[in-house]
């Protein structure tokens with residue numbers, strides 16, 4: 001048998017880690033790597049944050065799982081806190097980003113069905129978007145690659161360019177919603193212009209559509225606000241999040257305005273594990289830190305510092321760097337076409353800096369939110385050294 005016992009859907013390296021602490025990962029041989037990938041925006045507070053470790057230990061000695069037919073205290077508390085700190089009135093918990101997106105997509109259908117407009121069922125999505133790997137999510141995703149071999153694509157999605165005229169032209173009497181990542185992650189760390197998001201809100205209000213933000217990657221403090229949309233003075237009707245919310249423990253959440261949430265009646269949606277006591281206890285511990293007075297300001301300051309340094313690197317290596325872009329600690333270096341991002345990521349890894357490749361030839365830089373100036377300096381030294389070796 002030639003196949004590995006693990007289904008080979010990932011491009012895995014042989015590198016493995018035994019433990020992590022803050023912004024560092026250690027191999028079994030004790031070699032140290034600076035982690036500016038954070039499990040792809042998951043380990044938002046670094047590895048083994050003491051408050052998260054303690055919370056998980058305490059909860060694991062009390063209660064692991066009960067069915068959602070019972071009240072779950074950490075779940076109730078986490079939903080209240082998300083509601084208090086966002087546009088939302090109500091939250092559904094699940095276990096991953098794709099599930100949070102699916103919940104939002106189902107809520108859109110249910111909302112219009114309950115409002116006697118079942119013909120409104122189509123969702124407008126965008127080029128370069130990524131929404132996950134379930135059937136619904138791949139149909140919504142903007143890159144053809146995720147659909148390869150899995151067609152026919154589920155109906156009900158209209159993909160357009162990030163252009164207001166294109167959005168307007170795509171709207172018909174069947175259109176129900178617009179789904180967008182306020183900062184495209186997998187597509188290449190592209191912040192969507194504020195005016196564009198504001199214009200989408202206006203269109204949704206005028207044409208009776210729901211606005212659905214996918215903040216699976218850019219939410220939970222990643223963009224130096226609890227949610228990225230809070231930068232733009234635009235509120236969605238639905239927001240999906242996951243990745244950083246559990247700091248490494250699997251959890252997803254779909255946040256909604258009351259008018260949408262109230263249409264999801266008893267029995268209309270559900271999941272066995274969603275809102276599990278371990279996951280929601282850790283989610284609360286993550287929020288304890290994200291909501292601490294001054295924490296977001298600190299993230300914003302260090303993000304500014306990282307951005308300044310990356311931009312000065314662009315001046316120093318204009319033949320390598322095409323553009324530095326992003327929001328908060330969701331940053332990308334777009335390389336010139338002569339340099340391949342996947343190759344650069346490998347070279348950076350050889351020099352003990354962990355980052356990864358996103359779309360559009362971008363090297364994605366997503367450090368834990370707890371980094372200090374010394375980490376930024378260390379990362380920049382490695383990047384500078386690596387760029388030097390590539391010339």
Ligand SMILES: *Cc1c(COP(=O)(O)O)cnc(C)c1O
Pocket residue numbers: 095096097098099101130131132133181185186214215216217218242243
């Ligand atoms: C990662 C991601 C998803 C999918 O999340 P999973 O937990 O992998 O299912 C969806 N949307 C965005 C924007 C993402 O970055």
